[in-house]
Amino acid sequence: MPGGAVTGLATTSDINRVEAPVTWKAYLICAFASFGGIFFGYDSGYINGVLGSAAFYKQIEGPTAGSLTTSHTSLIVSILSAGTTPLLNAIAFLQY
Secondary structure (H helix, E strand, O other): OOOOOOOOOOOOOOHHHHOOOHHHHHHHHHHHHHHHHHHHHHHHHHHHHHHOOOOHHHHHOOOOOOOHHHHHHHHHHHHHHHOOOHHHHHHHHHOO
């Protein structure tokens, strides 16, 4: 550093001096965030497999179809995304 010496990190063994101690709440928040990422990836991967399935797109488009139309693909993915929205799930849960 210009004009001064480089100092190392200072550590302490006094838990009361730690600014952000790792607590069970921090572990819980990290676990929920991790599961959210895992479930989002699982949903995305699953819907891609379904959209590419010949049995699925022939059921939607008809027996002679070679693939889903762009409008049907976007509608199906949008409905899946809306169904996984936490707010909509909370509203649906509160009704029962």
